Amino acid sequence: MRRQWIKLSVISIAASTLPLLATAQAAPKVPAWPSTTLRIIVGFPGGSSPDLTARTLAEPLSKALGQPVIVENKVGAGGNIAADYVAKATDNHTLGLMINGNLTTAKLLNPKLPYDPLKDLLPVSLVGVSPLVLMAPKSAPGANAQAFLAAAKQAGDRWSYGSPGVGTIGHIGMELFKSKTGTQAVHVPYPGYAQVATGMIGGQLHLSMLPPALAIAQVKGDKLRAIGVTSSGRSALAPELPSMAEVGVPDFNLEIWNAVAAPKSMPPALVAKLAVLVSDIARTPEVRQKLYAQGWQVVGSSPEGLAKRIQADTRIYGGIIKTLDVSNQ
Secondary structure (H helix, E strand, O other): OHHHHHHHHHHHHHHHHHHHHHHHHHOOOOOOOOOOOEEEEEOOOOOOHHHHHHHHHHHHHHHHHOOOEEEEEOOOHHHHHHHHHHHOOOOOOEEEEEEHHHHOOHHHHOOOOOOOHHHHEEEEEEEEEEEOEEEEEOOOOOOOHHHHHHHHHHHHHHOEEEEOOOOOHHHHHHHHHHHHHOOOOEEEEOOOHHHHHHHHHOOOOOEEEEOHHHHHHHHHOOOEEEEEEOOOOOOOOOOOOOEOHHHOOOOOOOEEEEEEEEEOOOOHHHHHHHHHHHHHHHOOHHHHHHHHHOOOEEOOOOHHHHHHHHHHHHHHHHHHHHHHOOOOO
């Protein structure tokens, strides 16, 4: 009798576990991610500030994910060609390292833009922020900043300035500068800030706004002349340079930034994972130092932090675009 009871108990237990086994076998396996190479798309040439930031993040991100992370440059339209490419990606292995304009002013300047920054891209992390530096050729007239600004005003539209493309902060910032100083320099777009610097050294441009690391390198190389930083006060990135207020341009405060964004097709769980990794990597002492040397004050924000910055800057720069009637022409 006892043997029979034990036998029935075993059969009963086995029968009760069959549904659980069936459920476990039927449950879909969650694929490992990333399953292949992750790409960071940059809209500016190799050696540009966004390119250097992307390459600084790529190696530690690859180590953290266990897959290769490569940087691809898709240059043109002030970074908007690359941003559009990222917006349309559906492989869950494509990210973008973008500047302010791609995520804020692009659609305001060109309603026909093939992507909408607010609808087609997902914020991942604000990596770093920086003012720009108003620059002049070494041979520019004027013994000091005030004399240079007076010469720029007197030159009218005979002078030209460069930027890394329509809608970039280098472009909008210069238009704001023109409105506050009465200068009329003509805009000439270039592929990136490095090319703008080359144009100034070669005599094709009379002024521009460059990132601090690039600007200071040109000053130390005795190739260009720095006028002042585009912030309301002096910047820790270039403490030796005066602010716009100090050189006679009050109420002027302008920053550029680099951020990581993902296509809207990427699942929220993957975006959240990437956000934590990018933020943590950016704030490590080694990467922080590298980014500082490139001219960035590290932020390493959450997706929510980047979203708030995008909203705030869209309002600010949207107002400038409307007031100054800045166009994409």
